Amino acid sequence: MNRTDLQRLTRVRLRESRVLLRAGEPSGAYYLAGYALECALKACIARQTRRHDFPQLDLARGAYTHDPTVLVRVAGLERSLRAAQRDPSFWVNWNIARDWTVDSRYEVHGSEEARDLLSAITAPRHGVLSWVRQHW
Numbered sequence: 001m002n003r004t005d006l007q008r009l010t011r012v013r014l015r016e017s018r019v020l021l022r023a024g025e026p027s028g029a030y031y032l033a034g035y036a037l038e039c040a041l042k043a044c045i046a047r048q049t050r051r052h053d054f055p056q057l058d059l060a061r062g063a064y065t066h067d068p069t070v071l072v073r074v075a076g077l078e079r080s081l082r083a084a085q086r087d088p089s090f091w092v093n094w095n096i097a098r099d100w101t102v103d104s105r106y107e108v109h110g111s112e113e114a115r116d117l118l119s120a121i122t123a124p125r126h127g128v129l130s131w132v133r134q135h136w
Helices: 003-022 026-047 068-074 078-084 088-097 102-106 111-122 128-133
Strands: none
Touching: 003 026, 003 111, 026 068, 026 102, 026 111, 026 128, 068 078, 078 088, 078 128, 088 111, 088 128, 111 128
16 A cells, blocks of 8 residues: 555545435444545655555554544654644644544444534645645
8 A cells, every 4th residue: 555545545435425424324424534534644654655655564553553643643744733733723623533533433423423524624724634635
C-alpha cells in the first residue's frame, strides 16, 4: 500500500459514507467517515517514506494505529495542527473528528452524529481533510 492507494481509499470511504448516510444507515456512515480520515493521515505518513510506501509494521509501529491524534504525531503534523487550531471553525471540526475510534464499528450512531463527523472531515474551508491534504 502506498500514498496514492491511501489517498484513493480516502475518497472511496468518503463516498461510501455519504451513500450510507443517504440510505439511512448512519452507523456505517459514521464508521467509514472516520476510516477515511485514518487513511488520509496514513497517506501523510507514507509521504515521508521511501517511494511513498506505507512503512512495514516492524519499522513504524506507531503508524499502525487507528487513533487520529496518534497518527498526527507519527506523521509529524503536531506543529501544523497547533497552527491550524487558531482557526476556531477548524478546531471545532478537529475536536469532532479526533473523537472517532475504530471501535465505532461496534456502536450505533444516529444520523446527526454521522452528519456532524462527515461534515467535520469534509467541510470545504475548515474541514479536517482540507488541512490533511496540505500534507499528503
